[in-house]
Amino acid sequence: MALATASTQFLHLANVFRLLSLRSDADDIILELLGRFSLDRIYADSNREKFQQLVSTLLSQLNAVLYIQRLSLPSDKEQVEEYVGFLANWETISRSIEFVLQVVLEGHENLFNVHQQLDVQLADLVSTALRVLSFHPKSLPDIKDQKHRFARIHRLLDKLHDRYPGPRPCLLLICRDMANALRMDPTSLPLPTKLMKEMPNLALDLVADRITKYPLHDCLSERYVSTIAEQEGPFNNWLTQFLALRDITQFVVGASIQYAVSEETEDFDLPASCAKTRDAILSSLDKIYMPNNYPKLELLSMFSEAFRTILPDTPPINGFRNLSGLLGDVNGVEAIKSFCSSLSNRQIIHRSSDGPLMHAIAEVNRRITLLDDPNETSEDMVPRVPRVYALNCKSCHLAGNTQLRVLEQLEFPVRFFRATLSVTLAREIPLIRETWELLNDVEYNADPPSELRHFSPPYQLFPPKVRDVNKYTLRFDSGKTDRRSPTTATSISPVSPDTRHAFEDIHNQEHSLGSITEVVSPDAEISRQHLTNTSDHSAHNGSETHRKQPVKIADIHRTASQHSVSPPRLGTSTSGDASSHSSGSMENQRPEEICLKNLTSAAKSQGKGKVSKLMNVSLSQNSTNALFWMPSTIQVWDVGVTPAAVTRIIPTEGSCLLAAVTKRYLAYIVGSKDQKLTLRITNLSFPTAAPLEYQMPSSQWCKSIAICPRESHVAVGFENATVRFFKTTMFEPQREFRLHNRYHTPSECEKCPPVDTLSFSPDGETLIASTRNAKGVIQTFLRRASTFTFQELSNCHYPIPLHESEDGGISSVLYRPGVGGEDDLVCITTWTQSGTPLLLSPKTGHRVEIKADGSGHGRRLGTRVQCGAFSLTGKQLGMVNDKGHLYLVTNLNSSVMEARRLATTKELTARCSFFAMSFMVLQGDESIVLAWADVNKSVGYIRRIPIPFTVRIQPNPACFPW
Known part of the structure; x- marks a missing residue:
């Protein structure tokens, strides 16, 4: 059928039609939409564009609900009791319209620049709602109450016209006339007699009986439509005639959608019948005598756009463009798509809530x-x-x-x-x-959709971050909520969830008093003077705290403190930075040095292997934390301050194999002599709390580790293409996923390659894993928070021949969700002889090689890349090659990308574990932080490189159900 391929809007309308038709929970759906919007609206001042999008989404979704309500109203000849279960309450619809109008009025400062687009959506919504209220079989029993409700709507429409000056959509002016007529007499806008008796509804077929030759009901046919508006008709009846034509238009569009949804196969020409009715409606509209302030050309354009949804060949009216209709622009389409997803989950939950039936x-x-x-x-x-x-x-x-x-x-x-x-x-x-x-x-x-709401709140606006001008104020952004002396891990048994929450409550109370405890670092010799000054100042402030009112948490919020913008300190060595930078301001910038003597001395005393191979460096993805660690000891540093400060020293009580850190948690895997692996998860906010431990057999060796930026789970990659998830907040049985689950059984997976890399997307919603088989082909697997299996990205295969030497394998596989309507991207970098860094589209398979600007050999990016990372906004990509050159890649979705060299760090002869790079937020701006170590000198290096013209992503505190 031609209608099925009419337009993308048609497909979305069909989905709405299928999910909303004849539901008994229409009231609950409306209340849920309004309730979620009300909670989001609390922080409307924090993001004007997001609030505009929220209002547009609410209008589109309510319009979809009321459109189905209009098609569900019974005619006069039907038994009302059979249909009231599918209708929303009259009072609910009335109050919803008042609520929407009040939102638009009160938000005029945020909506002023987009009010013309919202006016079209608002007019469509209000006009449909007024028709539903007019013909609702269970309206308010007292006619005075009905008049009062319509009078309130009319008063709000009057205020709306006064609050937003300028030209108004013609339909919005008609809405005011409708409300004015209904407040005088709620029965003053009736349907014509034939329509009132024969109008179909969704409980029946909107398409006529199959045995008839004409596919539309007679009251929707061309013959009857041409009699509605008589050329010599009375002038005072124009509003009733116009609304009757609009009702028929809605029912004809609904009949076409119902036909497509029900997958009918009968051979009758519904599109031709709809086209005849369309022509009759446009002709009748031209015959109606209307006041001069209602341009017929604009109304003809409105009807024409409505029919273009089901009849793409409908010619547009030049000079006019219906910006909204039912779906609206791109934002409206996205709103309907998310609405359909929510409705599907609601169906599953309601259906599955009847336990015995399921x-x-x-x-x-x-x-x-x-x-x-x-x-x-x-x-x-x-x-x-x-x-x-x-x-x-x-x-x-x-x-x-x-x-x-x-x-x-x-x-x-x-x-x-x-x-x-x-x-x-x-x-x-x-x-x-x-x-x-x-x-x-x-x-x-029903478990997935019903549990998801506990991990992913459906809100889009959050309170703005309040920054304190006092640079010594306690920081909540940097991941160090207190400044305590390094604390070693103890043998205390893991605390229970109740006890853990009690610690959190006590800890939060301490912060609410503004207390600051100092950091005493036994090995941070270079930073000792700075820490002493900070401690003195903290103690001084602490004495004043008792004479002041308690400070609120929002008032002591602070971003990461000063990064390196001042001249380097005297006596600082220049080793570790080998060459110049791309700009004059970075030409003389030197990395900050930190002392690692205590860390390396323990490893040297063991005398096992080369110390250089035992040093590891890791950076947090969502905070300013950094790890410098060796098998026996882990040091947690805050690199957001200058100079960097050590905040925790943790003995591993074994041989540490892998480690990762976020703002709140440190996760590390320890191997023991009894051939067992132990994953320990330490809450950095509570030094006295014992780590959470998960023990595993070593039959499958661990290869990679990552912590979700939402800090809900730790993901560990093992041999045999296996990934396991571990909860961070409390002990839960680990969940195991085999990447090759679709291809063979677990027994056949014993020779499968290990999971070389694990990486979460910047928003924390997606985990990407990678393997490299015996032939050198890199395979990538994706798992989203809303799904329960890994999906192989078949378009992202990357074959790289294996070489006997200088083959360090995969260095990083990164995933970036689409930004601003752009495609999702996957970045693959390797340390190989022929593996050029790639950007790939998982959807289309399109791939682009990443090459540096300039043709000189010294400026090439090369095939040996140490590490890579997407920025928090997803618009930039940073990479460090074997020469130690840091490149910033922009225009990622463009055919011509720009790879600009920003700085030079340390030249690398092989892929190493003592070099890391990440994007962090320093002083509210996005920056690149590089960290590496020189084990022979027992010195670590920190390099902070600000990125201009970047926008910080507002963090979502939700935890996703990994």
């Missing part, structure tokens, strides 16, 4: 599956449709399709299973298969 459905499906495969021999990950056959043996045995497929060649006659006689015929019982197909569609697990 249990019965699941049991029927299970028994049918057992009929197909009694011995459960099938190893298919996706179950086949079960088929059961009746055999013509004496006992009429049944045989399942899986049983029959066991036989390679099926020749009759043959003895089947329990059959005592030869079988010559096997006939399928289609009722069993059809029953399974019907029930399988309604058997859902």
Whole structure:
């Protein structure tokens, strides 16, 4: 059918139609939309553009609900009681319209520059709502109350016209006339008699009976439409005639959508019938005598745009463009898509909330599956449709399709299973298969959508960050909520969730008093003077705290403190920085040095292997924390301050293999002599709390680790293409995922490659894992927070031949979700002889090699890349190659990218673990932080490089259900 491919808007409307039709929870849906908006609206002043988007989304979604409500109203000849269950409460609809109008009025300062676009959406919503209120079979019993409600809406529309000066959409002016007429007499805008008696609704078919030749009902036909507006008709009836034509338009569009949703196959020409009705409506509209302040050309454009949804060949009216309609612009389409997703989850939850019913459905499906495969021999990950056959043996045995497929060649006659006689015929019982197909569609697990709301709040606006001008004020951004002396891990048993929350409450109370405790670092010799001054100042401020009112948490909020903008201190060595920078301001900038004597002395005393191979450096993805660690000791540094300060020293009590850090948590894996691996998760906010421990056998060795930026889970990659998730806040059984789950069984996965890299996207919603098989092909696997399996990105395969030397494998695989309508991106970098860094589109497979600007050999990016990272905004990409050159890549979604060299650090002869790079927020601006170590000198280096013209992403405190 031609209508099915009419437009993208048509497809979204069809989805809304399918999900909203004949639902008994229309009131709950409306209240949920208004409630979520009200909670988001609290922080409207923090982001004007986001608030504008929220208002537009609310208008689009409410318009979709009320449009279906309009199509659900019964005609006069129908029994009202049969349909009221599908209708929202009259009072709910009335108050919703008042609420929306008040929001637009009160938010005029934030909505002023987009009010013309919102006016079109608002007019469509109010006009539809007024029609639903006019014909609602269960309106307010007292006519005075109805008049009062319509008078309130009319008063708000008057204020709206006064508050937003300038030209108004014609339909919005008509809404004011409608409200004015209804406040005088709620029955003053009736439908024509034929429409009132014969208008169809969604409980019936909007399309006419199949035995008739004309696909539309007679009251929607061309013949009747042409009689609605008589050329010599009375002038005072123009509003009723106009609204009748608009009602017919809505029902004709609805009939086309219902036809597509129900997947009808009858051969009658609905598009031709709709086109005839469209022409009759446009002709009748031209005949209506209307006041001069209502330009007919604009109204014709409105009707024309409505029909273009189902009839793309409808010619547009020159000079006018309907900005909204039902879906609106791109934002409106996205609002409807998210609305449909929410409705689908609501259906699953409501359907699954009836436990006995869902249990019965699941049991029927299970028994049918057992009929197909009694011995459960099938190893298919996706179950086949079960088929059961009746055999013509004496006992009429049944045989399942899986049983029959066991036989390679099926020749009759043959003895089947329990059959005592030869079988010559096997006939399928289609009722069993059809029953399974019907029930399988309604058997859902409500846990994912019902639990997701606890991890991902549906709000889009958050309070602005309040910054204190006092540079010594306590920082909550940097991940160091207190300044305590380094604390070692103790053998205290892990605290229970209740006790852990009690610690958090006490800790928060301490912060609310503005207390600051000093850091005493035994090995930070270079930073000792700075820390002493800070401690003195803190002690002085602490004495004043008792004479002041308690400070609120919002008042002591502070971003990462000063990064290196002052001249270097005297006596600082220049080792570690080998060359010049791309700009004059960075030409003389030197890295900050930190003392690591205590860290390296422990490793040297053990005398096991080369010390240079035991040093590791790691940077946080969501804070200013950095790790400098060796197998026996981990040091946590705050690199957001100048000079950097050590905040925790943690003995590993074993041999540390992997470690990662975020703002709040430190996760590290320790190997023991009894061939066991232990993952310890330490809460950096509570030094006295014992770490959370997960023990694992070492049959699968750990290869990579990452902590979700939302700090809800730790992901660890193992051999045999296995990834495990561990909860950070409390002990829960680990969850294991095999990347090759779709291809073979666990026993066949013993020779699969290890998970070389794990990386979370900057927003924390997506985890990407990578492996490299024996042939050198890099494969990537993606898992989103809303899904429960890993999906291979088949478009992102990257074959790199294996070489005997200088093959360091995969150095980083990064994922960036689409920004501003752009495609998602995957970045792959390697330390190989031929693996040029790539940017790939997971959707299309398009790939672009990343090369530095300039043709000189000294400026090439090369194939040996130590590390890479996307910026917090997702608009830049940073990479460091074997020469120690830091490159910033911009215009990522453009065919011509710009790779600019920003700085030079330390030349690397091989891929190493003592060099790291990350994007951080310093002083409210996005910066690149590089950290590396010189083990022979027991010195670490910190380099901070500000990035101009970047925008900080507001952090979402939600935790995703990893």
